[in-house]
Amino acid sequence: MATALYGRLEAYQIAGDKMMDDTQGDSGAAFKAALCRNIYRSEDPKDLPLEALQQYTVQQKKFLSTLTVETFLEGDITFCPHGENL
Secondary structure (H helix, E strand, O other), rough: OHHHHHHHHHHHHHHHHHHHHHHOOOHHHHHHOOOOHHHOOOOOOHHHHHHHHHHHHHHHHHOOOOOOOOOOHHHHOOOOOOOOOO
């Protein structure tokens, strides 16, 4: 199970890095594909829920990156409200 988890985390990391640094022209396609593989497996989710999940995930990553290390160490972690722009 740990191997599967680490494999998924690595896929998200690589795809997320490509998406955040769009010089490779990825535009989030690799991240969206990783989400689809890991959440929907062999089902076709259509684009709407997958697009919303991708946007929410990116929004949270950006928000969490604004928190300080001290905030994490204190355990005072909050998430950005859904739909709120950063």
